Amino acid sequence: MKLYRNEISSATARVRIALALKGLKAEALPVTILGEDAESRQAGYRKINPQGLVPALLTDSGVLITQSLAIIEYLDEFQPEPPLLPGTAEGRAQARSIALAIAAEIHALLPPRIGLHLRAVFQADADAIATWSRHWVGEGMAAVETMIAGRRQGAFAIGDRPGIAEIFLFPQAVSARRMGFDLAQWPNISEIVAKLQTIPAFQENAPAARR
Ligand SMILES: N[C@@H](CCC(=O)N[C@@H](CS)C(=O)NCC(=O)O)C(=O)O
Structure with missing residues (x-):
C-alpha cells in the first residue's frame, strides 16, 4: 500500500492513526498542500486524485481510494482486527x-x-x-x-x-x-x-x- 499524504494534514493523520491501530504499513508519498503552487494543485497530482486532496491510498492491486472515511473503512475490511467500528x-x-x-x-x-x-x-x-x-x-x-x-x-x-x-x-x-x-x-x-x-x-x- 502507498499513502499520498502531508505531515500537517489532519485528514492524513486520521488514516495514519488507523494504519497504526491496525499495525499496517503504507509507503509514504508526500504531497505539498500549502500555497498557490502546492503539488496538490498541479495537473500531475490532479490526474491521480481529481479533488487534489490528501490522503489518498493506493492499494496493492493499484486501486486509488480517496476520502479518509472511505480509506479507513477499507482498512477495517482489509484487516478486521482490531475493529474500528462498533458491533451494532x-x-x-x-x-x-x-x-x-x-x-x-x-x-x-x-x-x-x-x-x-x-x-x-x-x-x-x-x-x-x-x-x-x-x-x-x-x-x-x-x-x-x-x-x-x-x-x-x-x-x-x-x-x-x-x-x-x-x-x-x-x-x-x-x-x-x-x-x-x-x-x-x-x-x-x-x-x-x-x-x-x-x-x-x-x-x-x-x-x-x-x-
Ligand atoms: N474530506 C476529505 C478532506 C481532505 C482534505 O481536505 N485534505 C486537505 C489536507 S487536511 C488537503 O488536501 N488540502 C489541500 C488544499 O486544501 O488545498 C477527507 O476526509 O479525506
Whole structure:
C-alpha cells in the first residue's frame, strides 16, 4: 500500500492513526498542500486524485481510494482486527455521525484551498481567515461535545475502545488546541483526548503544526 499524504494534514493523520491501530504499513508519498503552487494543485497530482486532496491510498492491486472515511473503512475490511467500528448497527451509525460531523461540517471549512479562495475572491487577510476558521471550529466542536455527551456509555466517545469516532476527533482537537481553544470547555472531548494522547497510535500520528 502507498499513502499520498502531508505531515500537517489532519485528514492524513486520521488514516495514519488507523494504519497504526491496525499495525499496517503504507509507503509514504508526500504531497505539498500549502500555497498557490502546492503539488496538490498541479495537473500531475490532479490526474491521480481529481479533488487534489490528501490522503489518498493506493492499494496493492493499484486501486486509488480517496476520502479518509472511505480509506479507513477499507482498512477495517482489509484487516478486521482490531475493529474500528462498533458491533451494532446503531453504534456504527453513531460513530460515523461523529466522524462526519467533524470531517464534513468542521474540517471541510478549514483546509488551505478555503483560505486561498477567501483571499482571492473576498480579499480576506490572515486575521479574517483565522476568524473564519475559529468560528467553524468553535461552533462545530461545541456540537460534537453535545453529541458525545448525549450518547456516551464508555471510556471513549463510542464505547470502550478507540475507533472511527476517536480517529476523527483526535486530530481536530489537536488542531483546535493549536488555534488557542481551551479543550476544557468541552469536558467529554477533553477527557477523551487526554486518554487518546497516552495511546502511541494517536500520540505518534497527530498532524504536525504549520510552520
Ligand atoms: N474530506 C476529505 C478532506 C481532505 C482534505 O481536505 N485534505 C486537505 C489536507 S487536511 C488537503 O488536501 N488540502 C489541500 C488544499 O486544501 O488545498 C477527507 O476526509 O479525506
